[in-house]
Amino acid sequence: MTYDLRTLLNRAVDHAVDYRASLNDHAGRPDHGYAEMRDRLLEPVPEQGAAPLDVLEELVRRSQGGLMPITGPRFFGWVMGASHPAGVAADWLVSAWGQNAGYHTPTPAAAAMEEVAERWLLDILDLPRQSSIGFTTGATVAGAVGLAAARTRVLLDAGWDPDADGLFGAPPVHVLIGDDAHSSMFSALQLIGFGYRRLIRVATDGQGRMSVAALDAALRGLSGPKIVIAQAGQINTGAYDRFEDIIPIAHAAGAWVHVDGAFGLWARATPALKHLTTGIEAADSWVTDGHKWLQVPYDSGFAIVRDREAHQRAMTQWASYLPTISPTDRVPSAFVPELSRRARGTPVWAMLKTLGRQGVAELVERHCALTKRMAERLSAEPGINLRNEVTINQLIVDFGAGDAATRKALTEAVIAGVQAGGVCFAGGAAWHGDWVMRISVTSGATTEADIDLSADAIIAAWRAVRG
Ligand SMILES: *Cc1c(COP(=O)(O)O)cnc(C)c1O
Numbered sequence: 001m002t003y004d005l006r007t008l009l010n011r012a013v014d015h016a017v018d019y020r021a022s023l024n025d026h027a028g029r030p031d032h033g034y035a036e037m038r039d040r041l042l043e044p045v046p047e048q049g050a051a052p053l054d055v056l057e058e059l060v061r062r063s064q065g066g067l068m069p070i071t072g073p074r075f076f077g078w079v080m081g082a083s084h085p086a087g088v089a090a091d092w093l094v095s096a097w098g099q100n101a102g103y104h105t106p107t108p109a110a111a112a113m114e115e116v117a118e119r120w121l122l123d124i125l126d127l128p129r130q131s132s133i134g135f136t137t138g139a140t141v142a143g144a145v146g147l148a149a150a151r152t153r154v155l156l157d158a159g160w161d162p163d164a165d166g167l168f169g170a171p172p173v174h175v176l177i178g179d180d181a182h183s184s185m186f187s188a189l190q191l192i193g194f195g196y197r198r199l200i201r202v203a204t205d206g207q208g209r210m211s212v213a214a215l216d217a218a219l220r221g222l223s224g225p226k227i228v229i230a231q232a233g234q235i236n237t238g239a240y241d242r243f244e245d246i247i248p249i250a251h252a253a254g255a256w257v258h259v260d261g262a263f264g265l266w267a268r269a270t271p272a273l274k275h276l277t278t279g280i281e282a283a284d285s286w287v288t289d290g291h292k293w294l295q296v297p298y299d300s301g302f303a304i305v306r307d308r309e310a311h312q313r314a315m316t317q318w319a320s321y322l323p324t325i326s327p328t329d330r331v332p333s334a335f336v337p338e339l340s341r342r343a344r345g346t347p348v349w350a351m352l353k354t355l356g357r358q359g360v361a362e363l364v365e366r367h368c369a370l371t372k373r374m375a376e377r378l379s380a381e382p383g384i385n386l387r388n389e390v391t392i393n394q395l396i397v398d399f400g401a402g403d404a405a406t407r408k409a410l411t412e413a414v415i416a417g418v419q420a421g422g423v424c425f426a427g428g429a430a431w432h433g434d435w436v437m438r439i440s441v442t443s444g445a446t447t448e449a450d451i452d453l454s455a456d457a458i459i460a461a462w463r464a465v466r467g
Helices: 005-022 034-041 052-063 085-097 108-124 139-157 183-191 212-220 243-252 264-269 308-315 345-379 404-421 448-466
Strands: 132-136 174-178 200-202 226-231 256-260 285-289 301-305 384-386 394-399 427-431 434-440
Touching: 005 052, 005 085, 034 052, 085 345, 108 132, 108 301, 108 345, 132 139, 132 308, 139 183, 139 226, 139 256, 139 285, 139 301, 139 308, 174 183, 174 212, 200 212, 212 226, 212 243, 226 243, 243 256, 264 285, 264 345, 301 308, 345 384, 345 394, 345 448, 384 448, 394 404, 394 448, 404 427, 404 434, 404 448
Parallel strands: 174 200, 174 226, 226 256, 256 285
Antiparallel strands: 132 301, 285 301, 384 394, 394 434, 427 434
């Protein structure tokens, strides 16, 4: 099977550029749904191979109409970054260079770049500089990593070694979590053996912030090891827990504090919004994503742990065939569950180098301003109800008047109308007994004009539903 490498890779470049150029006109949902794409792709195992260039052409042809324009300028569904071209280019080289970045000695460039990215992240996010960062696939896995470090530390302090002896027979660990925590925290807890039903759920306010008084009351009755899970950026409202109050209370009770800041932690990157996170630096572990606000291509998440020793203890593996580790070495695999893996630090390095501290701050501020603009446009229309305090890049609205069921039906109809219209993409979610339209402004490509076009489309869809 002969092929010309340059021709093959250049063809991938051409397809990528053509695709990105098409997104201004195709910013809505894909033309074909999953069932249709599956039918189109399903076939028996190919018995014979094919030329790589033909496979590439077929891959592109068969994917057509089934791609969600997440990298486009008017994708507001969920909190998803737009895979910035600088990150994509770096990521292509990660694949082309094929560095297995689990260890530092065999792949020195990749490991060094990851270590530099670790330092830059701690600096930009202004978190304790001695912290270690595990470069994971996303915030869900990063959450499991941070909580595993927490588990190691709080149980060691209670005289039990969970890494050696597991959880059977261990002293029970009390895990306290806000009622509006992200779904991924529950799966992370399940993964590390804590069980999502064995949690103490703490009441929240109308924006999803953990009640300080309820946390205080819940902690008072507890003895033994404890973990408190706080949140920077609620998935629907963008609300921040009151870290200044929560963390001292939790620490006074001897708890480890873990913060889910999958997108919200990036408020720390700009002086204009840093106040939202005041006190957060006192926590013990934090999670954020590279593939959301920072625009790193998927997959990119960060598990940030103040207690480097607990972090490594919870993750490290060693075998005789692996290079020996000196205590001062930073081994990439010592902070994540995987051994073999791609050089995840490289696209992060490239994005931070591309944006710089100022560029990150501008990106975050711009998205918050764009979200406010959208909120103003929508709430000026009769019958569109703003449902959150818009502080960062999250906006929720519902439509019409009357009881929850009536508004839900109207809201679902507007969401369907917006998605069918193809100008922009927004989805729905349950919020405190209601069904809302969610708008997350997280794409590096979004401009004011895109917000105005999208607001017009949403208002038009609402008028059509209202009749
Ligand atoms: C997206 C998100 C997560 C999960 O992150 P993944 O990268 O998708 O695994 C966790 N918490 C919050 C608040 C999120 O927005």
